[in-house]
Amino acid sequence: MEGMTAADLRVGLVGYGLAGSVFHAPLIAATEGLTLDTVVTSNPERQEQARAEFPDVRTVAGADELFARAAELDLIVIASPNKTHVPLATAALEAGLPVVVDKPIAGTAAEARELAARAEERGLLLSVFQNRRWDNDFLTLRRLLDEGELGDVWRFESRFERWRPQPKGGWRESGDPAEIGGLLYDLGSHVVDQALTLFGPAASVYAEADVRRPGAEIDDDTFIAITHANGVRSHLYVSATTAQLGPRFRVLGSKAGYVKYGLDPQEAALREGERPGTAAGWGREPESLWGRLGAGESPVTGGGSPVPTLPGDYPAYYAAVTRALTEGGTNPVTALEAAAALDVLEAARRSAHDGVAVQL
Numbered sequence: 001m002e003g004m005t006a007a008d009l010r011v012g013l014v015g016y017g018l019a020g021s022v023f024h025a026p027l028i029a030a031t032e033g034l035t036l037d038t039v040v041t042s043n044p045e046r047q048e049q050a051r052a053e054f055p056d057v058r059t060v061a062g063a064d065e066l067f068a069r070a071a072e073l074d075l076i077v078i079a080s081p082n083k084t085h086v087p088l089a090t091a092a093l094e095a096g097l098p099v100v101v102d103k104p105i106a107g108t109a110a111e112a113r114e115l116a117a118r119a120e121e122r123g124l125l126l127s128v129f130q131n132r133r134w135d136n137d138f139l140t141l142r143r144l145l146d147e148g149e150l151g152d153v154w155r156f157e158s159r160f161e162r163w164r165p166q167p168k169g170g171w172r173e174s175g176d177p178a179e180i181g182g183l184l185y186d187l188g189s190h191v192v193d194q195a196l197t198l199f200g201p202a203a204s205v206y207a208e209a210d211v212r213r214p215g216a217e218i219d220d221d222t223f224i225a226i227t228h229a230n231g232v233r234s235h236l237y238v239s240a241t242t243a244q245l246g247p248r249f250r251v252l253g254s255k256a257g258y259v260k261y262g263l264d265p266q267e268a269a270l271r272e273g274e275r276p277g278t279a280a281g282w283g284r285e286p287e288s289l290w291g292r293l294g295a296g297e298s299p300v301t302g303g304g305s306p307v308p309t310l311p312g313d314y315p316a317y318y319a320a321v322t323r324a325l326t327e328g329g330t331n332p333v334t335a336l337e338a339a340a341a342l343d344v345l346e347a348a349r350r351s352a353h354d355g356v357a358v359q360l
Contacts, residue, residue: 009325010037012066012073012097014088015080016046019102021053022270023131023314024079029054030276031318033326037073040066040080063088070095075325078102079129081171082180086111089126093118098125098325103189105335107180109342116335125324127331128338129317132190133197135264136283136312137248137291143310144251144258145198149293151255156195156234158249160187161242167216175217182218184209184345184352187238192341192348193333195226195234201340202226206357207348212241224348249291259299260291264312276315283312 011028013020016039028036038058039050047059060066066076076092077100078085086106092099099119105128106112119126132138144150171179172186184207196202204227209219221241226234237246249260265285276282287306294304316332323329347358 007326008033008035009074009322010035010072011075011077012038012040012069013077013079014040014063014066014084015078015102016041016043016050017079017081019129020077020079021046021049022267024077024100024102024129025050025054026270026275027314027318028077030315031322033322034075034318038066038069063091067091067095067097070097073097075100075125075321077129082107082185083171083178086115089115090118093122093124093126096122096124098127100127100129100321101335102129103193103338104180104185104342104345105338106342107185109339109346112335112339112342116339119335125321125331126335127321127324128333128335130190130193130333130338131314131317132194132264133333134313134316135266136285136309137260137262137264138194139310139313140260140291140307141249141251141258142198144293144307149256150251150253150258153199153232153251153253155252156199156232156249157237157247157251158191158194158234159237159239159242159246160191160248161237161239161245163243163245164240165213167213167220173216173218173220182209182220182222183238183240184219184222184224184348188222188224188236188345188348189341191236191238192224192226192344193337195228195236196337196340196344199228199230199232199234201229202344202347202360203229204357204359205344205347205351207351209349209352219352222348222352224344226344256293256295256304258291258293258307259304260309262289266312266314270314281311283314285309 042061206225209222221239224236251258290306292299292304297303320332
């Protein structure tokens with residue numbers, strides 16, 4: 001393949017919908033040491049799309065065709081619908097291949113831990129694509145916390161809100177539990193993972209989940225409150241029904257607070273066909289979108305000082321995967337970390353159903 005070196009790891013990508021075509025394929029192709037070898041999709045239009053975007057890639061209709069060539073591959077990436085994650089990851093591990101699985105890795109924490117144990121038994125990498133750990137605002141907040149700018153954090157508010165008053169349909173909005181759809185497991189996987197990464201294990205969970213839109217089958221407006229073991233409280237909002245969007249982050253501490261509006265620009269750039277390494281200023285945002293750090297006044301009225309937002313860096317995930325496979329580097333997101341997030345999501349579902357806080 002053009003541009004491939006003998007040392008490159010050959011990657012098989014299962015799924016070429018939103019996750020596969022917008023996130024995984026471009027990021028794999030942009031990562032030094034990785035080559036996108038094969039794309040699995042049964043959709044002829046998506047096969048044509050993959051070949052148009054990556055002329056040297058092979059396309060096959062089913063994962064069995066991919067696993068039959070296991071000896072020719074070095075990594076499997078699973079970006080297919082949620083309900084296929086566990087069986088496909090299991091098959092890849094049984095074939096002796098390291099695996100990256102898009103979030104959520106599974107429908108339950110128990111399944112995630114079973115996969116982790118299977119990977120450990122075989123000495124294989126099993127990593128979960130939690131790309132929002134490399135969002136610009138998250139990286140900036142981590143730096144502020146590391147530098148003690150907020151003091152002791154008391155409350156972490158995180159919002160992943162959209163205004164989509166009409167359901168789009170598809171498996172993500174299906175009411176069939178087997179599909180593992182709904183915002184709790186979709187966007188909730190992101191905000192819960194970020195909260196646990198920043199503030200550690202959850203001690204208790206309370207949630208409210210609603211089905212707001214006519215024709216909707218599953219939660220489209222959900223709130224999750226986590227009390228962390230260290231006393232920090234996380235208030236997390238995921239919604240498709242938010243007519244006025246709130247701040248992406250509002251973090252309140254004993255010294256100061258940090259408020260940040262707007263989403264990281266990387267997803268929009270990828271959707272527009274921009275690629276890391278070719279687009280100037282990848283992951284950067286204009287100064288007008290910088291968050292503000294201060295105390296005693298609203299940032300909307302000029303309170304606090306602007307904090308330059310660090311560039312977002314989704315390419316760092318696959319660079320870390322490559323180092324883990326070739327140099328013994330650290331797995332950037334382990335299955336056990338994903339299982340801890342699933343503990344919270346399962347507790348949130350029980351809490352919303354029963355109307356009580358759930359102790360972990």
